[in-house]
Amino acid sequence: MNAHDLLWGMAPDQLPADAPAWAQQVLLAGQPVVVRRAVAGAGRVAVGVRGSQRGERLAAEMPVASIKRRCSPEQLRGEGRAELAALQALHAVTPFMDSLGLSWGPTGGVGYQLATGIAVLHHGSDLDLVLRTPAALTRVDAKALYQALCAAPCRIDLQLETPYGAVALAEWSGASKRVLLKSRHGACLVSDPWSALELSA
Template sequence: MQVCAVPPFAADSAHGCDPRWQPHDLLRLRRLAPLDGEPEWVREAFARAPFAVVRRAPAAAGFVAVGVRGNGRAQRYGTWVEAADVLEAIAPEDFAASLPALERRALPAFALLAALRDDMSSLRRYAWGPTGSAAFELATRMPAVTMASDLDLLVRMPKRLPQESAAQILTELQTRAQKAGMRVDVQLETPAGGIALAEWAAGKPRVMARCAQGPQLIADPWAAMPGRV
């Protein structure tokens, strides 16, 4: 997030994340309580699409750390919402059968997503789905994907992924993305948090894991204690 609110709770009361929601889930909200210092665009953006994405940050009991999306990359706002205001949660893999509006399906990101759904043998054994602008548009029906948009994907990986398998998945995805003239960015959701598929496939001795406590370099994302995401 480029801008973040001051937490609406005491810092020492933020002990973790509510297990009902995972990073990258899109939440449909009853309301977004205003906080001091929020950017002017936040109210208008939330009125158009009352959704926010779960982000990796500690929260006190009864709160969820989220990000609000506006127009363009410059409009991103990190805040917290009350759990009681969550009406619906949509995980990335819940978009498996979702389609954009007919006139939007030729956009490169949506075309590649459709191709991966139809024929992506190396991903079929895993739970996966889109995040970022593609997921936001599929959930809200508000235009968010552009001709230049990358396709962001999340793959659930609770068990160890051999680096050889990671390299195979990465090669297949990159080949398809290059043919489509775009980039694909894949994050593996592991017990330690989110790691980049490209980093794990490269065989690095340590990879960057993104968790609620902040980014950490670790050697084995599957050796970490659960509950750190």
Template sequence: MRVCAVAPFAPDDAAAPDDPRWQAHDILRLHRLEAFDNEPAWVRDAFARAPFVVVRRAQVAPGFVAVGVRGAARNERYGTWARCDDIEAVVKPEALPSASTLSADRRALPALVALDAMRREPPSTLATFAWGPTGSVGFELATFTPTVTSTSDLDLLIRMPNHFSRDEARWLQAALDAHAMRAGIRIDAQLETPAGGVALVEFASGKARVMARHASGPRLIADPWTCVHAQAGL
């Protein structure tokens, strides 16, 4: 996030979120967005236009969820905090509708064309996984607010609770690269692992350690699955 509000709770009260109702990249509809000091001027207009926020990775205190607000411009991103009592609905990436719910001119945008092509492919490249779009594509499908442009990337979240081999990752990355080439866009996939979010392209590259993005902060790890079990003493 380019700008982030100061947390409205004491540092000693903060911990990794443990509420199973929402996870990073989920989209929340709010009936109210609390204002904090140093809030950018565009935030109120953006929230009035689309009363939705995106869950972000950060430590929180009970009763709060860390969220991000999207503005109209690419550089308008604001990290803030919502009260759990203000949440009206939760939309997960894997539950988002297809682009057929949008107008014909919106469906023709390359990122949305690529998403629908991946969903129609028999069998789908991602058929065995729980997955869905995030970023501008996910936001538009959840809110029906025009967000995708002709140059937008297609960002994907793939739930990966169980071990995923490097060979499988390389195969999946190659399949996504082929879709990206046909659509003339970039497709970025993130694996949601027990250790946090890991870029598929990084894991598939064969690096000894990869960056896992977690609410407590990013960290380099060798295996996004076994390291969590080791820390838990399992």
């Protein structure tokens, strides 16, 4: 399982003892949790529970044995309600993203709404995307990609998923010598997000 995957099957009694009522209601309603980037215990996966309000987010761990269904960002490519800018943007960038020849898909609110049918987006919502980049993406190519996405109907936040974690396209396409790499072990500044040597240094 990868960060941003949606998982169904977690039960309310698998939440932390001090979990808020809204989180229990989310699971009682059969809604999915999202895989997050963190280390979990044996036989468990780190997940986040998403509520209806922006501030309603809860970190938890889900037993792998409880997973009934999994949905990755790559599986979520529907158009949804065309009047919402974030979904218009997804439709607009799909041909270009497909042309890259790499696995990609929507995450965040867009991915959640497409997977569940629950209206979590609004007219000011951004479009969050993940692009799987097993091989290094040059800064020149990153800048070209960033500029191409700037023409979309809303702001796009694209994360480049490397073998060692994720880095924001906006950062990697910029001028900073070091960028923030987010991995399951935490976040650190690196000059090459595709280098295992930096992480072990």
